[in-house]
Amino acid sequence: MISLLIAIPLLLAFISIIWRSLSKPLFFLASFTNIVILITSWFPNGVEIHAMGNWKPPFGINLVFDNASFYAALVVNAFFLLTSLLPGLVGNYGIPLMLLMAAANGFVLTGDLFNSFVFMEIITITAVTIASKKENFYNAFKYLILGGIAGSIYLLATIFAYASTGSLNMAHVSMAGISSSSLVAITTLYAIGLGVEAKLFPLNGWVSGVYGGNDLAPVILGTSVSFAALYMVGRLFGTVFHGNGAEVLYTLALITIVIGEVAALRQRNLLKTFAYSSVAQAGVVVAMLSKGTGTAMGLAYFHLTNDAVAKFVIFLVAGFLVYNYKNLNGVFKKHKVLGASFSIASFSLVGFPLFAGFQSKLRIIMEAFSMKDYLFPSVMLLATLIEVGYVVRWNVKLWFEEETQEKAETPVIASTLALILALVLITVFIKPDIFLGGAMKMGNALADTKDYIQGVLSVVKGGM
């Protein structure tokens, strides 16, 4: 059943190559079906395996469906569904989007290191295609190069892992354990390889160009693909390597937070500002993931979910504004609904109370404190301070400056969608369990190595 998550978008993508005009409805169909499939198998609460070609693990490629991959797949597909509701945004990019969806699902579900590399490569290539929308070729090219480097490093890491354990199956690698000397190399290389998609410093040079270059890329790359990539960070470093190499991630993440916020502060381009902001948020999430405990990882994904929802709204609105107005001063006076959604989302990003971001940020700080980590909260609060600066600046500029231009037509679906998501953010503040429950399950599933190995390999003895 779960292999359908990959198969359906892939199939529909090939179909729409033949009937091009159908790509948009087919994209919607694919994402809708995926969501339906996911809903029917709501939180497996165990580990289900789909072994390809009936090769039992650790042999052959297998898909793993547990709470973690379920939640990740749910979030990933949900954003594809939301995107597919916006035909204007999708444009001619239905096919790459479907391919991206297939790859992202595969990336999330796979239980095989090499397979995950394959999916990552597909993600990179389709993402580059999407990034080149609006003739944003140079930035897409940068992304391609970095993605290529990342891919090869990821592959290298996989080869090392195979060399030292003789297996490519994640559960098996985890169970077999890696000798400490090669562990350093493998974890470092994985950290770097994933760092590109996870937007870690200094591998995030592509972000501003790609996110800032068109309206589609940030909406999908900043939400779904980020989530998938950060899921893999959790899976590899939480489940497979048992927290080895976390200090690399932690250090890089802290630097990423500061650098991202500082770069966002000086930005004068709306899309790029929030591109950098998403860099910083990824830093927060990675720092939290590097803690390795179930609660910490759960909170990280809770935060990531909130961030993704907020970012979806922000990039949606920002993309609309940037490509319809030359001068953004006071545009929200003409688009009150878009403006309200944008403000709510951006305030949620900062973590003001009444919005979802508050719940996740405070919990993260509290969790960090309970782990006696005093550095991360202070870095995070400093980052939030800078964030307040540019978020308020943009809100004030977009709402209150004197407006000059003719009004562009309000996109009805987009505003409705943005408003609904903004209301979701408020609802999450009141009832955090909407996201928190799933995220905590995901975190616990990622942290629970024993269950994973047991579930995948179906052996009782051994384990760590």
Add this chain to the structure above:
Amino acid sequence: MVAAYKALFNLVLGFFLVLSLEGVGRKITARVQRRIGPPWYQNFIDVFKALSKHPFSNGWVFDFGVLMALGGAMATAMIVPMGSTTWTPFPNSDNFFVIMYLFAVGALGMAMGMVGSGNPWASIGVSRALTQMLGYELPYLIVISSTIFYYKTASIHKLVELQKNGWNLLVMPLGGIIAFISLMGMLGKKPFDISTAPAEIASGPMTELSGKYLGLLHIMHVFAMFVEVSLFVDVFLGGGNLGWYLVKFIVVWVLAVLISSVLPRFRIEQMLKFYWGVPLGLAFLNALFVLLGWTL
């Protein structure tokens, strides 16, 4: 009821005492300048003459300001103790800070009324007067604060009582001197008559005053000087009966007049630099001595 009579007596005494002393002061200045000078009662004539004239009023705030100034000064004069508990009308409210700030009502009233006359010279005068206040009040208040700290009371009549064994001036001579220098500024005597400099700014706040307004403000000024000198006498020169009090009052007054009659006028920033230089430093030194218990 007794308190009311005492308060009234304060007013009457203050009026006659200071107005005569002003005349005496003019006489002394004249003698210093080898002139004969007006008779000692000249200021009574001046005040009553001014009251008898047909004045001009520059609007209701002008009138209101003058009334507020006189009312405030009178209210303050009614509280001020005169050298002993017997001559303290309101022993429960003669707190130093109360007197100090009640006094400001009159000053504010005058400033407001005069600027309300619409004349820029008045505004300049008021601006100078306020700046001058910033100058002299600071050393003065520090000295008074250390006195209060030393005697553990801010009640003037208690301060007077506590000086039975020795004048405060002798306990903290430095403080006494600083307070006297500040007193000169308060009284607006030369070299601190910056705010009313007639030759520069057409007598400053008083520019637009005519007839009874001038007279009433003169009376206000009389009460103000009464309060200022009385405070100095009470705080530094100990107690005694009313006669002694008058003697001390006159001595302080004459000393101030003598000093002022031989000095030219400061410029406004010279005045500030002066007060914030040595007097302020010495006031702090005095406070330090009090803190360390190094008093005589």
Add this chain to the structure above:
Amino acid sequence: MKERTIWEQIADSFRSRSIWMLHYCTGCGAMELPPTMTARFDMERFGITPMATPRQADIMLITGYLNTKTLRRVIYTYEQMADPKYVVGFGSCTINGGIYFDSYSTINRLDYYIPVDVYIAGCMPRPEAILEAFNYLMEKIRKGEADGWKRYKENYDWYKQNQIRSLGEVYVHDEFHE
């Protein structure tokens, strides 16, 4: 002349002993005031003191000749003084124009324009003469005879007419004052 009430008599006696003066010093006669005020003659012993503004002053000293330009100011200033107010004409210029009598712009007789209570003759009048004049003025005030301010009120139209005849208009308009 009306009978004075007792209050007015008291007030007049106070007024006579406290004379605050405003000196209008365009002329050379002002030179004689410093010796009158300082140690040698000491005006202050009679209660006479200089004041800064017309509002405060009782008497106005016109210390020399006036021309059409300065007369406007004098009238303006005189009208700003509080009643009762007195004017002292100083030197022969105020009486008949003095040595400038034939100038095109000099005012020859001051009391055509404002009422003068005392004239002091001389070019220049010596301090002794000035003191003499002040004593005379004090006497006049005490008796209630110095009634220039009343005359000005009563004959306001006549004074105004004279002023306008000489000046065209009392007020002056030019770019500096607008």
Add this chain to the structure above:
Amino acid sequence: MAMSTLLVSLVATSVVMYFISKASWKIGAILNFLIGIFLISYVFALSTGTTSELGTLFGQKLQLIWTNASYYFSLVSLLVIVSVMLFAIKWLDSQKYPAAFNMFLLMMTAGSLGVFMAADLITLYIFWEIAVLSSMLIVPMGKKESRKAAVVYAVMSASGTYMYLYGAFLAFQRYGTLNISEIAKHMVSDPSTGIKATIFLLLASAGIAKSGIFPLHTWLRIAHGNAPDAFSAVLSGQLVKLGSYVLMVSVAALPSLKIFSNIPFYSGIPATNYFLIALGATSIIIGTLMAIKQDDMKMLIAFSSVANGGYILIGIGTMDPIGFEGGVLHVFNHALAAAVIFMAFASVVYRTHTKKISELGGLIHKMPITFLAYLFAIISLAGIPPMSGFISKWMIYQALVRKGMFITAFIAFFGSIGSFLYVFRPLAGVFLGQLPKKYKDVKEVSPIMWLPMVILVTISLIIGIWPFPILKPIEGMRMDFGIAPTMKIADSSHWLIKGFAGNWNPVLVFNLFLIGFVIAYILYTLFPRPKKVDLLAPHKKEGAPINIYTGGEFIYNPDLYQYNTKFYAGFERMYEKHPSWEKLLEMLAKFFYDLGEWVHGWFFRPSPSAYTFWVTLTILIVFWVRW
């Protein structure tokens, strides 16, 4: 109605208020006012000790408790807010965003009340942020500069808030609770002074930022100066008091004297408190000096708020019974005075469209009621009897002199006399003097606008004469915090306020003033009636000169005969070249911008080959470090 229900429904109502106001902002404003009246009655009806629960957040109960402090601060806040709400009914017609204004004002009210009701640090934080967020969105509704003001306000406020948050979590991590009174208990028994002091200072920094105390005071000038005019009254009169409240919580509710009894610094005051007092004293100096030289009347009073925040902090920081009461009472006095002053300025701007003192003058002829309200407000602000402002200043002086803190006392005196200078400047420059020609048709504002000012001024006057009703909750607070619980300062049966060094009787003082005034009036009527000088002559008739002393010159244009630029030139010249803290903070902000530029230039802009270089370098460094 439970407190939690009240707060939640207020927040919800504020959103509804937007749509009501969208239909008709006038109805919205009136409804707002009625809600405000209801809140006041609600506040009066609540009895101390009432608790309520808002919900749970990560396992911690969010609790509300009604104490004497909540009562006092809520009452002060509501007085200010309700007055502004009344004021706004008319004033809003000059504004561009009336609906949003109504919404955020109500939301801010909810936030402020929540702060005062909060029993634990997180509840306090939540409502704090609600208040900040909603007020931050009102600030940019003003003129052009207000846009930047909002950002500065938000960042400054956030810098304090996040330090507070850090402190709160530090306390939680150490003591396992967020409840303020429990933390207080734990802190008393905690042996580690360093951590206690860190928590203390971190918590206090929110108050420092909010009430405009020295290192973080710069936002007051720009935010109060440029916010919508009536809202400045709320900013200065009410929002700043949130900061004072937090300072009070961190100094008094966490009993600093007991907690830091091992680090006494001077006269029994712990070093931590003394540090705050030093900051407060610095604020007084800066606030006073800067206020004296402002030409923008709103910025002038903004700096005065800095100085008065310093007074409050000094008073509370001494933890002396009378000083504490003085500091807390000063909250009330400054709130009312600043609110009236800003409303008076709002009225002036409403009519004349400028807030530069140098462009105004003589408005007393046109707006006498506004003038009188302003006059009485500045009497209170400058601490002159019989207005209530004097009482608190008197108390603070008592405490300072008693403790022998001469330098602080000196600064307090300086601030007090300096306040005469700066409050007089708008009085002289805006209301008195000559009326410029262009304002000859200006009218008094409508009664809806002057009524709130008059009411507040009257309250301030009544409290100045009979302060015992307001001293009662303050004494209650003092008892709650256990500061010399046996001492009685307000003795209403003998009409006395008792200091350590002498008492005074406010009723008597007021009566004396009244008697003095009556005598003066009798004297005034005895002597000849004055002739009126028409100061408006040049306005009424073309070609009429002004009829005041001009040295014999004819002046037809009253604008020329108005002294209001560089009012204290002689004094201002002495500190012309002062170092500017604001510039320093701007440099800090610029540092972050430059850092962003640098980061951007090195890591984000270069070509793919540079990216490859960075990736390689990172791998190398990581390997180097880890092997």
